[in-house]
Amino acid sequence: MADLIRLTAAELAARVAAGDVSAVEVAEAHLARIDAVDEKVHAFLHVDREGALAQARAVDEKRANGEPLGPLAGVPLALKDIFTTEGVPTTVGSKILEGWIPPYDATVTKRLKAAGVVILGKTNMDEFAMGSSTENSAFGPTGNPWDLTRIPGGSGGGSAASLASFQAPLAIGTDTGGSIRQPAAVTGTVGVKPTYGGVSRYGMVAFSSSLDQGGPCARTVLDAALLHEVIAGHDPLDSTSIDASVPPVVEAARTGSVAGLRVGVVREFRGEGFQQGVLNRFDESVELLRGLGATIVELSCPSFDKALAAYYLIAPSECSSNLARFDAMRYGLRVGDDGTRSAEEVTSLTRESGFGPEVKRRIMLGTYALSSGYYDAYYGSAQKVRTLVARDFDRAFAQVDVVVSPTTPTTAFPIGERVDDPMAMYLADLCTIPVNLAGNAAMSLPCGLADEDGLPVGLQIIAPALADDRLYRVGAAVEAEFQARWGHPILEEAPAL
Template identity: 85%
Template sequence: MADLTRLTAARTAEMIASGEVTAVEVTEAHLARIDAVDEKVHAFLHVDREGALAKAREVDAKRARGEQLGPLAGVPLALKDLFTTKGVPTTVGSKILEGWIPPYDATVVRKLKEADVVILGKTNMDEFAMGSSTENSAYGPSGNPWDLTRVPGGSGGGSSAALTAYEAPLAIGTDTGGSIRQPAALTGTVGVKPTYGGVSRYGMVAFSSSLDQGGPCARTVLDAALLHSVIAGHDEMDSTSIDQPVPDVVAAARNGDVSGLRVGVVTEFRGEGYQAGVLQRVDETVELLRELGAEVVEVSCPSFTKALAAYYLIAPSECSSNLARFDAMRYGLRVGDDGEHSAEEVTALTREAGFGDEVKRRVMLGTYALSSGYYDAYYGSAQKVRTLITRDFERAFGQVDVLVSPTTPTTAFPIGERADDPMAMYLADLCTIPSNLAGNAAMSVPIGLAEEDGLPVGLQIIAPAMADDRLYRVGAALEAAHQARWGHPLLEEAPSL
């Protein structure tokens, strides 16, 4: 039998449904893989061995009874440690929630369980999703399986690393400024930021409420689409949830075709700071889109050059408000509760011990931007820029069906290289941030390896809000064309761990 950890999620589900293999066998294979390699990769913060095997046995029992199984029943998944999961530790990569056991499931988790997906455990991440490398995790960084001395991206580096190391065929991430797409690009996987409000945020620990969006991570476009269809949809528990039908992303992923599609290449996403090997692969892929029948034009979105500055006022401002709940009074870490300190002192001591440097930096920046006398100059101005970016997208989508660009300016950088330079780290999200500010849909798909270092390069595909199916249409067409040229999936070129 083929190595069960190397199969796609779609193929794994088919084999389980047909009885060719059991869900328990699949789960045990992935748990064994985690045991074998995760000490090197550090993709997981918690492995729920008992819970995963119990769910797998439940799937096998359903099949034995002749019950209809869903499209991902029995397929293992790695869950970013940002989603509350009943009875399973949820730390958000922070010491301030170390050991916290939520009493309820996030909506995404509930939907996964209802679909009989097997959740293997919780993955490593930058603390409170603040970072682009997973180096800000309070529990140590994850390694990129292509080169363990390099970052797997962030904040969802644990999820992308788990996919690349064949520890799970599916993963869930969250994307506030690129934290699904950027790790996907750096690891040669597929990552999707759905339309804002397309996937419920209920039970997803908030960083920046107007930007955060959960989404699927996978090794193929079809697998991402199948997972997207499971987790998407309206949720009354989330006031930002969109009450509209979910686009048929699975059909789009099965029938990738770009003939006649109008594709816009974003002029602003190239130039100084972009790695030559990244731009080379992007240019080759744009030419491939032409060969596949797409109409390609250049599109200028001038406000995109201001997106990074606007984001780093809006996101910290919202995080300073959201993280105020971590006050040592209700849950999580508590320091200084010895009867000699006031409640205010306990809160201050707890935050000092529980929050890392990057979280403190962003809370302080956001509090300053919202303070009296500075609100209009900083936060208010950033929101005006956000409006300009949204208008640029609207104009662009009046001319084209989708936009494309590099997902990241560079390939994966060495662990520690940017640790002391926040601005250099922030620039990793240069291309991904505009879609978060506007709320539209975006995807990263692997398009090859950079010549300079042999590391993966991702192409970002951007679609209008609630046109998520266009991402899968383009992504599937490119995936098929690239694999036909390469003769195999890109991940087969990754070194063995």
């Protein structure tokens, strides 16, 4: 049973489909792993043991009846606690929703269940997806399985940590400014931010509606592609959903190649603040791409230097609007409702008790940026920078097929190191934020370990909107070459828990 947790999602699905192992046995193996290690890692906020086993039994019954199974049927998955799940708690890492049981499934949740994917439970995250370390969770931080004293990235650190600790072979995250890719980079896993609108946001608790995007997290590029295909596609319940066919991501992952591709390297994605070991691994990745037949093109995207500032005006502005619904009147926490206070006082007391410091900080920033007299100077100017970022990407993709960069400027930093320094925390997303502002697709995958600390480094691959398959084509080629050089997947070098 212990060997099952080390198999890829593709391997597990094939064994379940062939009848070599039951979906229940696979689920039980992963639940046992959660029991063994999650007290140390804290990747999960809620483990749905009964629900997972019921879903697994349904897969086994379908196979026994000769019914067709999907390509991921019977494979366990960890779901970020930002997606609603009928009958299962959804907290978004916040006290204000502690104990809330949604009456419906998010579209992503529905599609996972329809595909026979077994949802093990809900993973820890920065409150309302606001953070880069999972330290902003109201329920305590998650540890990085490579070093439990370090952060697993954020906001989706729980999803990434569940993969790196072999508690689940697949996970779902969300990416507003890098919250899938940054955790993938620092945990040695694979994370994909699809084209904006490529995966439904219906039932995904909103942080910043024009930036939020759900996506797949996995330990291999192929597994990420298989999961991408399950959750992607048009959804009439989501007004931002793209009515277009899903790019052929699985085919691209199975036939990875960079021969003849033009790969852009952005001058602005290096320099002060970048760890030397990260740059060393990135430079090796560029040479690897060149050796595989890609043409390397140096690019300059000057507006990228302003992207971080623009993001931290746009995202807080949208969050101040989205989080206004948490008013103590409709659902969630209610404080001070003793019959002596007005509705306004109850709302104020509830928000004071229910929201954490980072959420409050961003609400205040956003409310200020949207206020009369400051809207044009702040929010309006940030949207202009967003347009410049999109134009820089357009110019880049007129010259190249994909762009590559380090995913993060540094490896995983110690828990507590940046808690009192928001600016240092925000810089963790320096390389990922431009993608969200433009709505493009991007992937992070492991490219080695840093010289200084032996911790994982991520390579970011960026593709134009609706060209998600390019990520998988390049990612699969890079992954295969690196693993051939290393002789094993990078997670085999992680210390045992």
